[in-house]
Amino acid sequence: MTSTETPLSGTLDAPPAAGDRRRWFALAIVMTAAFMDLVDVTIVNIAIPSIRQDAGASVSQIQWITAGYALAFAAGLITGGRLGDIHGRKRLFLVGIGGFTLASALCGFAANPEMLVAARILQGGMAAMMVPQVLSIVHATFPAHERGKVFGLFGAIVGLGAVSGPLLGALLTEWNLFGLEWRPIFLINLPVGIVGLVLGSRFITESKAPRALKLDLVGVGLVVVGLLLLLYPLTRGEELDWPLWGHVSMAGAPLVFAALVAFEKRKGARDGSPLVELSLFKVKSFAAGIAVQTVFGVGLGIFFLVWTLYMQTGLGWSPLRAGLTGVPFSIAVSTAAGLSVQKLVPRFGRKVLQAGALLMAVGVLLYLWEAERYGMGISSWQMALPLVVMGVGMGLIVAPLTDAVLSEVPREHAGSASGLINTVQQMGNALGLGLVSVVFFGVIGDDLRPAQVGPAFVDAFQHALGWVAAVMGVIFLLMFALPKRPAQHVEGADAGAELPVVEEKAPELV
Numbered sequence: 001m002t003s004t005e006t007p008l009s010g011t012l013d014a015p016p017a018a019g020d021r022r023r024w025f026a027l028a029i030v031m032t033a034a035f036m037d038l039v040d041v042t043i044v045n046i047a048i049p050s051i052r053q054d055a056g057a058s059v060s061q062i063q064w065i066t067a068g069y070a071l072a073f074a075a076g077l078i079t080g081g082r083l084g085d086i087h088g089r090k091r092l093f094l095v096g097i098g099g100f101t102l103a104s105a106l107c108g109f110a111a112n113p114e115m116l117v118a119a120r121i122l123q124g125g126m127a128a129m130m131v132p133q134v135l136s137i138v139h140a141t142f143p144a145h146e147r148g149k150v151f152g153l154f155g156a157i158v159g160l161g162a163v164s165g166p167l168l169g170a171l172l173t174e175w176n177l178f179g180l181e182w183r184p185i186f187l188i189n190l191p192v193g194i195v196g197l198v199l200g201s202r203f204i205t206e207s208k209a210p211r212a213l214k215l216d217l218v219g220v221g222l223v224v225v226g227l228l229l230l231l232y233p234l235t236r237g238e239e240l241d242w243p244l245w246g247h248v249s250m251a252g253a254p255l256v257f258a259a260l261v262a263f264e265k266r267k268g269a270r271d272g273s274p275l276v277e278l279s280l281f282k283v284k285s286f287a288a289g290i291a292v293q294t295v296f297g298v299g300l301g302i303f304f305l306v307w308t309l310y311m312q313t314g315l316g317w318s319p320l321r322a323g324l325t326g327v328p329f330s331i332a333v334s335t336a337a338g339l340s341v342q343k344l345v346p347r348f349g350r351k352v353l354q355a356g357a358l359l360m361a362v363g364v365l366l367y368l369w370e371a372e373r374y375g376m377g378i379s380s381w382q383m384a385l386p387l388v389v390m391g392v393g394m395g396l397i398v399a400p401l402t403d404a405v406l407s408e409v410p411r412e413h414a415g416s417a418s419g420l421i422n423t424v425q426q427m428g429n430a431l432g433l434g435l436v437s438v439v440f441f442g443v444i445g446d447d448l449r450p451a452q453v454g455p456a457f458v459d460a461f462q463h464a465l466g467w468v469a470a471v472m473g474v475i476f477l478l479m480f481a482l483p484k485r486p487a488q489h490v491e492g493a494d495a496g497a498e499l500p501v502v503e504e505k506a507p508e509l510v
Contacts, residue, residue, distance in 0.1 A: 023141045025203040027150060029196050030134045033097050035157050036192055037127050040104075041069070042165030044120075045304050046323050047173045047182040049312035054181045057113040059441050060235040064117045066305060067231060067433035069124035074426030075224050076128025078275055078419045081136070085212030089133040089140065090204045094197060096130025101193025108186035132419075140207035163330040170323025216267055219260060219275030226256035227427060234434035238442050277416045280409060286417060288481030289405025293421050294428040295478065296397065299471035301432020303364075306440045306464045314457030315376060325380040329387040336395025345400040349485035353404060354476055356396030361472035363390030368465040376454055393472075404482045439467045 044066060052062050084092040103123035110116035142150055172184040180187070230253040233246030240246070260276070267274040281287045311322040336356075344352045367386035374382060402421055409417045440460045448456055 072124030297428025332391025359393030
């Protein structure tokens with residue numbers, strides 16, 4: 001997920017001549033980096049039970065292994081894009097991929113869970129420096145008539161990453177290479193990152209934005225503090241029996257966010273470069289879309305973590321079996337995403353997204369019914385139907401949602417709006433991972449005997465699925481505030497902006 005403020009902030013450097021082959025090497029490098037980030041998110045989930053067992057990670061630590069990455073990624077996305085505008089996209093890309101590779105090494109050689117959590121936070125921060133530059137580099141490198149082909153390649157990369165991430169994580173964990181257990185899921189990034197760093201320094205062309213927005217580090221700090229005040233007590237509360245300081249901390253989060261709003265108003269009036277463009281929330285469809293993205297992120301954050309724990313810890317399946325079980329879901333998402341954008345949304349508009357939310361809810365409820373009926377004896381093929389239904393529903397939502405949210409936003413604010421959309425989805429994901437302590441671990445008893453662990457995790461999974469189904473219902477209702485049919489970006493159009501509307505879909509890629 002990227003911040004696409006960059007292309008709209010000013011006229012970019014002229015793309016290289018069409019005969020320059022270097023641009024295709026540059027494309028391969030940045031696509032590999034985007035793929036590496038996408039796979040890193042999905043590859044970790046499948047290895048979480050192994051990390052918990054091998055490293056002795058606590059409940060809150062396994063949540064922070066995933067939530068810490070999402071939080072750092074979300075907090076740095078917009079700032080990463082602006083740094084690229086100011087100091088050069090190539091430079092920031094190389095800093096990001098180098099830092100991501102170093103953080104991956106620290107994850108792979110982590111001596112304890114605390115070090116792994118810290119390295120994952122660093123990894124998310126470096127991804128926030130690297131990923132926003134990808135589309136900006138493409139825009140600066142390729143002439144307009146070639147960009148459609150390029151973004152088609154990005155779509156293929158997304159589909160490949162959705163399928164290969166869990167499978168690659170399962171295989172690397174199952175193989176236990178050199179006795180390293182789960183560590184190769186991080187160490188595999190080292191050769192890829194080093195090659196990307198070397199080739200990127202040679203083949204990527206530098207570009208900057210003539211009218212880049214200024215940084216808003218105070219805004220970033222307020223966002224991080226507010227989220228930490230909310231997330232930290234959520235992840236630790238169950239383990240510590242919900243102490244008073246946790247309630248005080250969560251009550252303080254809204255105050256910090258109120259301070260953020262006040263500061264952003266002053267920042268916008270002073271220099272026109274706030275972290276959050278508050279005027280966007282006057283657009284009804286955008287405000288509703290931000291709510292949809294946030295809640296959708298919460299639902300996905302809950303589901304994917306508890307699903308992995310359910311299959312491997314609850315049912316006792318191997319990482320490979322768990323990874324293969326998820327293949328129908330990934331294929332369904334990729335297939336439905338292509339159909340929704342190309343065929344369905346142009347004809348049926350908003351109804352496609354709402355159908356997706358309902359299908360996801362139906363799939364979750366079907367999964368809940370099967371989990372209750374078959375209990376510990378459920379098989380992979382019995383999970384296939386609810387997973388396909390859920391995957392189709394998710395595919396109908398994820399591909400067209402950004403266009404629907406942006407359709408009534410003035411063109412000159414489209415970059416800021418798309419960056420904010422991706423940021424809040426990551427924040428929602430982090431919040432969902434924090435809520436796992438409540439909706440999943442909160443219903444698992446303490447001091448379980450070995451024979452009780454499996455049934456307890458199965459019961460907790462069913463409880464969590466009820467929450468996910470409720471989240472999908474909320475998303476369905478929020479979607480009524482989206483426009484019936486996505487409109488073209490004509491309101492307030494900036495004649496000097498050269499980025500076509502179709503490129504606003506790009507943030508969905510990572």
